[in-house]
Amino acid sequence: MKSNYDVIVVGFGPSGAVAAALLGQAGLNVLVIDRLHHVYDKPRAIALDHEIMRVFQQLGVAEAVAEHIEPFTPSEYYGADGELIKRLAAVEPPFPMGYTPSMVFTQPPVERILRERVASLSNVDVHTGIEFKSMQQDANSVTVTLRDENGTEHAVSSKYLIGCDGASSSVRDAAGIELEDLDFDEPWLVVDVLVNEKGLAKLPVTSVQFCEPERPCSYVIGPKNHRRWEISLLEGEDPKYMATEEGAWSVLKRWISTDDATLWRQASYRFHALVAKEWNNGRVFIAGDAAHQQPPFLGQGMCQGVRDVVNLIWKLKLVITGNADESLLHTYGEERGAHVRALTGRIKDIGKLICERDPEAARQRDAHLIAADGGTIKTVPRQNIIPSLDRGLLSPVPSAANGTLFPQPRISVSGADVLMDRACGTEWRIVFDPTRVQPVDALLKVARLIGAQLVPILPTAVQDSPPKGYRERDGVVNGWFERIGVCAAIVRPDHYVYGAANDIDDLLEQLNGLQQRLGETTAVV
Missing domain, CATH: 3.50.50.60 (FAD/NAD(P)-binding domain)
Structure with missing residues (x-):
């Protein structure tokens, strides 16, 4: 070295x-x-x-x-009496990030x-x-x-x-x-298993959270025949014993037997929040x-x-x-x-929802979740749970876009559909609707100063020939602009939105502020 x-x-x-x-x-x-x-x-x-x-x-x-x-299957949560109480799944296509x-x-x-x-x-x-x-x-x-x-x-x-x-x-x-301890400390057993066809026929076809007071546990469908169980340990159970083959099979037998699968890994953990x-x-x-x-x-x-x-x-x-x-x-x-x-x-x-150990409290939880969905459990997009950035290098101009992940559309390049980052790179990007924002000299100058790529995405309805911007296949960015109520976004190299603008003056003001925040050493790239 x-x-x-x-x-x-x-x-x-x-x-x-x-x-x-x-x-x-x-x-x-x-x-x-x-x-x-x-x-x-x-x-x-x-x-x-x-x-x-x-x-x-x-x-x-x-x-x-x-x-x-492989795609994550939906996750279904079943309550104290075996009722469906919550369901997570993926959003429907077109997928906002291209995956x-x-x-x-x-x-x-x-x-x-x-x-x-x-x-x-x-x-x-x-x-x-x-x-x-x-x-x-x-x-x-x-x-x-x-x-x-x-x-x-x-x-x-x-x-x-x-x-x-x-x-x-x-x-x-x-x-x-x-x-810093964020106050979560629970003993669990994690078991990874390779399951044969006989065993797979016995198992759920979705991932499952068993929110059962007597022993909360999770079942995750991995790629191919890989299945994972995360099983809470009860008071008095020895974590070392439970992490042996005998200990693991003592709880897996609810679903499968040694004739159905081979253990890949079993380990006891304390689940922490730190x-x-x-x-x-x-x-x-x-x-x-x-x-x-x-x-x-x-x-x-x-x-x-x-x-x-x-x-x-x-x-x-x-x-x-x-x-x-x-x-x-x-x-x-x-x-x-x-x-x-x-x-x-x-x-x-x-975790608290899954791990409720009091039977009466668990039934109250179940009733509340079912009632909140009007009696029929609605599917919640799993990604909705991931928060946005809410501080740091973000525009001081308020927008629902700030701190969110900017989508990655499929755009047409030389007749081929290409994911945006492949065509436009992953440095700073200024993505805009070219029918509402024109790349004036001031925009070109500040883009050079921060090393930003200009990315014009045409509205789906516009049929310019030759086009003055990229055409996207599925209207992902067009839909994003409409939902936010803007016509341009300043996208950071980590794909998070610094700021969004609804006209050229707004865009230039935010870009100039960004250039100043990056520091006087900012140079033409």
């Missing part, structure tokens, strides 16, 4: 691999280390969503990952794909079998001490350090960052499980970690390349901390 880098990433799990790949694609010199040599060969995360697939698309691995994913909104996946091969992408980047050095020991920082750099398997220590410096090293993060400890009090100390940042842990009831753990590094890396790129003031990095913890807390709160609410 070299003695100096732009960024050092500690931890080569999904968050660390995505961080290293994004940094490498940005042209930065990166070192990524991990104590272990190989990808863990059993699944831990099982769910991802369209936002994460959009990131995989940006990394050039979406097609490879697609071989290991199925909720998916299940097989983690080990997907992690290997991410590592292969990192290995293909010549400006990223990967060293496994290396342990992070300590760090020191000053106003300009971080120096870390690493130890290899022979016991030899190495001192390496970088401009910034990112700890993606899991729940027991050494980087977090070295930086003196504490976790979040970092700070997300950085100077030049040291944390992300993923190092920064937060949440119960798995919505399958958002890995997604949250990827959101963390996507939020951080584009900001680091702008700061390191001199295109933004270092104060931009303050928005990382501001944005991600609030988002994680909001989503964790919603996950906790679902």
